[in-house]
Amino acid sequence: MAGREIVLAEKIDLHLCWEGKQLYLKPIPTFLLHHDFFTHAICTAAAPPGSTTASSDLYASACGFLKSYTKLIRHESDLAIAQEKNLIPASVTWNQWCDFSADIVLNTTGMILSQRYDYGELRLTRLNLLYEMHACEPFHWGDHRYKFLLDTISHEWLLFTFVYFTVVLTAMQAVLATQYGAGSVGIQRAAFGCGVFVLVVAGGSCVLMGVFVWLRAYVLFFSETWIGRQQYRIYYLDRILEALVLSE
Template sequence: MHPVPFSKENALTSGYEDDPVSGHTLGTFPGYPLIPPGLDENGYIARQLDFSHIDEIAGWLWLAGWPYSIRPLHRQKTMQREVLITDSPQLHLVWRRSVIFVKPLPLFVLDHAFFENRISNSDSGLPPKVYDATLGFLLSYVKLIQCEADLKIAIDLGLFPSTCHITWKMWSLFAREVRDNVLELGLEGRWRYGELQSLRINSVYRLRHLTLKRLLPWDKTYKTALHDYFGWLLVVFVYLTVVLTSMQVVLATSAQPVTLDFQRTSFRFSVFCLVACAAALFGIGFASGAYFLWRLSENYRREMDSRRRREEYRKGSRP
């Protein structure tokens, strides 16, 4: 039996509610979800908390995000990111361009009795990783909602179940217990990291499995494919057009029946365009490469520091 990360007094909901019409108890599953065909309750719980798709490349996720880095919701807004709701666990806290996906909290993870009897109970029939995934999932929300403004944003977005009427005091007590009882250094897999960049995740997946398939699903329109995979070709094409046009001017100046001064001016301007284009390409390439290497080294440094602290945690020493 694993410990529940929050107390019964500070639980945000109770699953044993009565039907206001008939007065009879509705059941023991908080939220009373419509279980998809072919699944039982354990299968539904496992699907809601299944982060195994990203866990299989957890050792390479330092290339896609920094350890334990999750910005609160108000910070996401100031970065002009649109917070989109997703029911897919593998998309939780994955960002793409100006969008970040967040999975709403299922009602059953907020119910103390249900958490204790089903998620924490080793004999409930749930996969062992469900408990650890739930801890990481709850801790991610503690980081997403750090002030009253964050709570208001979360409620407006529908990140809490509709039956929960959460106040800032209720959330503060709940979040404090989760933060005190769930240690970051004890988390494994996907939860060693926070926000993840989707393009890097797909790139790591392709390199790891030597495939063209993507781990994360996106819209498969021609516009999206051209933007993601061939957008950089447009930039190269523009620069090459400038270069070729300049070269054409250089070659044509000597054959034009114009004055010598005009030919010299055209020649010098064409050479200037070639040099400027080459300098721009070199500057952009150098700056992009330097920034990429800096981000890569910073990610690697943080990953090594995170691994060192986790190793100290496992040995029982203070991080």
């Protein structure tokens, strides 16, 4: 039990992504639970049983999505929680779900499905970092845009370094307060050098952290506004071309 809070996400890209105590899950659309719709609209794109060729993206994604729920809902209590969170229609009974999940597992075994679901849950902060390195924008902003800028900074190491330097400087002060330390030139020089070193490291860390956050924010917000302007231009260019074609 990870103790995570279930957050509904209509975007399939966020399904099974987690951040902190939040786990994003996409509710099962009602039409995917209808046998006739699934057979005529999705199964027509499936690869033959036992085939080594990949199915279409639609079939692979749909079956991978449904198969992920067969892993999430294994007990009757899981179904009750899913229905309480509006992930599954309340009309679905436990026996119906058992038959449905068994049918999904049986018909997808050995088939090449979407590789996305081979990895299970994915950490959203790492996805954002990887996506940012590739596309110069995060995978998902969420409701914490400014918090995202600090996600890659290891706060644990910063705290450990601060505590370590505090202990060292306190020990130096205790030694200098003694009669032996006050009369020793070597200890005084060592304490002075240690203090200067700590000040340089602390100041340099603050400067580097500020530069890193500023550069990252600049790149992210610049890419976001630039992409928005390009989409705006493309949209109106299409409208202009459409108007010219109609005028002819």
